[in-house]
Amino acid sequence: xxxxxxxxxxERSFTFRGxxxxxxxxxxxxxxxxxxxxxxxxxxxxxxxxxxxxxxxLMAVVKADGYGHGAETVANSALIGGADSLGVATLEEGIQxxxxxxxxxxxxxxxxxNAEELYSSFCWDLIPTISGxxxxxxxxxxxxxxxxxxxxxxxxxxxxTRLGCDCNEVKELIVKIDxxxxxxxxxxxSHLAIADKDLGNTTQPNFTQIQLTRFEKVLEDLGSRxxxxxxxxxNSVGTLSxxxxxxxxxxxxxxxxxxxxxxxxxxxxNLNPALKVKARVTLVREVEKGTGVGYGHFFKTQRKSxxxxxxxxxxxxxxxxxxxxxxxxxxxxxxxxVGAIAMDQMVFDITDKPDIKTGQVLTLxxxxxxxxxxxxxxxxxSGSIPWEVLCSFRNRLPRVVT
Ligand SMILES: *Cc1c(COP(=O)(O)O)cnc(C)c1O
Numbered sequence: 001x002x003x004x005x006x007x008x009x010x011e012r013s014f015t016f017r018g019x020x021x022x023x024x025x026x027x028x029x030x031x032x033x034x035x036x037x038x039x040x041x042x043x044x045x046x047x048x049x050x051x052x053x054x055x056x057x058l059m060a061v062v063k064a065d066g067y068g069h070g071a072e073t074v075a076n077s078a079l080i081g082g083a084d085s086l087g088v089a090t091l092e093e094g095i096q097x098x099x100x101x102x103x104x105x106x107x108x109x110x111x112x113x114n115a116e117e118l119y120s121s122f123c124w125d126l127i128p129t130i131s132g133x134x135x136x137x138x139x140x141x142x143x144x145x146x147x148x149x150x151x152x153x154x155x156x157x158x159x160x161t162r163l164g165c166d167c168n169e170v171k172e173l174i175v176k177i178d179x180x181x182x183x184x185x186x187x188x189x190s191h192l193a194i195a196d197k198d199l200g201n202t203t204q205p206n207f208t209q210i211q212l213t214r215f216e217k218v219l220e221d222l223g224s225r226x227x228x229x230x231x232x233x234x235n236s237v238g239t240l241s242x243x244x245x246x247x248x249x250x251x252x253x254x255x256x257x258x259x260x261x262x263x264x265x266x267x268x269x270n271l272n273p274a275l276k277v278k279a280r281v282t283l284v285r286e287v288e289k290g291t292g293v294g295y296g297h298f299f300k301t302q303r304k305s306x307x308x309x310x311x312x313x314x315x316x317x318x319x320x321x322x323x324x325x326x327x328x329x330x331x332x333x334x335x336x337x338v339g340a341i342a343m344d345q346m347v348f349d350i351t352d353k354p355d356i357k358t359g360q361v362l363t364l365x366x367x368x369x370x371x372x373x374x375x376x377x378x379x380x381x382s383g384s385i386p387w388e389v390l391c392s393f394r395n396r397l398p399r400v401v402t
Contacts, residue, residue: 028398032279032312035366035400036069038077040274044256045081047270052239056246057230058082061253062097063089063109064391068317069257069275072100073401078256079104087251091117094126107153107187109251111135111163118142122150127186129155131163136177143182152177153187153230158214159207160193170218174225187230188222190215192238192245196261196385208238212245237261240269259375259386273374276366277393279312279328281358284350293347294339299324305351308335310362313344317392318364321382328362332369335362365389 049058060083066074075086075097085105088094094106107127112118115138121128122142130136130152143150154177157164165173170188177185194208215233219226231247236255238245241262254261258273285307293299293307310328314320323341327334328348335348335356350356365373375386 028400029278029361030280031282032277032310032316033398033400034068034393035276035278035402036073037274037402038073039402040258040272041069041074041077041256042081044258044271044274045078045083048239048250048252048255049082051269052246052250055248057084057249059085059087059107059232059249059251060256061087061109061235061251063087063093063253065093065394067253067257067387067390068393069390070399070401071097072102073399074256075100075102083256084249087253088126091121091126094121095124098124098126114138115142122146122148127151127153129153129163129189130177131155131157131165133173133176136173136180136183140180140182149182149184151184151186153189154185156188156190156215156218158190158211158218158233160191160211162191164190167214167218171221174222178225185229187232187249188219188226189230189232189251190218192233192235195235195237195387208242208245212242235261254387254390257390261386273366273372275390276368277312277318277364277397278361278366279310279364281308281356281360281362282311282345283309284356284358285309295342296340299339301349303351305349306354306356307338308348308350308356308362310346310348311344312364312397313342313346315343315395316397317394318346319378319382319384319389319392321384322378325381326364326378327373328364329368329371329373330356330360330362332371334371 052058060078062071062074065071087107087109089110091108091112094108097106108121109129111131112121112128118128118138119142139150139152155164156167156170158167192208192211219231230249232249232251233247234245234250236252239250239252255271258271287301287305287307289301289303291301312318318341320341324338326337333353335350335353337346338349339347375389378389379385
């Protein structure tokens with residue numbers, strides 16, 4: 001297979017005379033792209049670190065390719081800004097960061113289940129999350145065979161009902177873990193089920209408070225054994241809303257990227273969005289009143305209109321659910337998107353801003369002059385959540401780091 005592709009490649013460069021490196025890898029800004037400001041990530045990290053204070057560690061959560069910002073970029077910037085460690089979801093994400101030269105502590109938040117994965121995690125110096133004795137025994141065997149201790153964190157379920165051992169079994173489990181001589185339990189943690197609700201809401205029972213109480217009870221039952229562990233509970237919303245949730249470390253994702261998970265969060269924290277999504281106008285057209293636009297003709301012009309075709313679609317991560325609902329900014333002026341968002345393209349009505357030309361750039365998400373379009377704006381229209389919006393930019397959408 002390999003020699004085949006080599007032949008094809010040389011044939012191709014022979015066939016397309018005049019093809020240069022430039023043609024093979026075009027300017028990433030030629031069609032549509034994600035722009036990430038690494039300095040903003042660094043500042044957000046610094047702001048968060050200062051906010052949590054010197055007795056608390058900051059874990060930058062960089063799973064899902066750094067929430068669509070590029071894991072390596074985010075990891076480096078967050079660490080420069082003061083983050084102490086990194087959190088990823090999968091083994092592959094951890095290995096990717098090691099390959100990129102990152103040397104800090106990396107915790108895998110997902111559950112690795114077989115010996116092969118756990119051995120890989122051991123070799124790459126990635127800390128696995130353990131929810132039960134089964135994986136602890138596998139880790140112990142790996143460490144024994146390799147004559148080196150295996151560091152792990154234990155996860156406790158306080159109400160998320162996902163990963164983690166039962167609250168009531170922690171003490172017993174830790175006794176068993178401590179009897180396994182080759183693993184070293186370094187941390188104990190839990191995860192909040194409420195990621196985006198207003199914690200100050202008093203009309204509903206505050207489930208975060210219930211989780212906090214359960215976690216505190218677990219630690220109390222462990223007595224002095226818990227004191228030498230890194231104890232952590234808070235995600236972004238927990239970090240920003242209540243210091244009692246901080247413990248020894250906070251795991252921050254969304255807010256590192258510049259967003260407040262609580263809509264009307266009152267804060268003077270200077271967190272700023274680091275990401276923009278931009279795309280170019282590829283064609284400008286004028287059409288008569290009553291013209292159907294795009295697949296299904298979901299939109300018909302109500303007047304003689306000027307339209308701009310823009311080269312970005314749902315294959316790039318702009319949900320089709322947003323069809324006809326969003327606007328984009330150009331020169332700080334908003335223009336509405338019309339018709340169905342297609343796989344590769346969408347159309348904007350520029351009748352009220354008729355000076356737009358082919359090749360000009362629209363900002364679909366992020367700040368442009370006075371205008372700021374946030375993932376939350378899209379979520380209000382589509383029923384999504386900012387986390388999902390951010391990690392949907394993928395596949396062929398290139399990333400430009402500034
Ligand atoms: C994703 C994740 C986080 C970060 O959550 P944010 O709401 O983005 O801050 C923290 N902890 C765990 C276990 C996670 O999976």
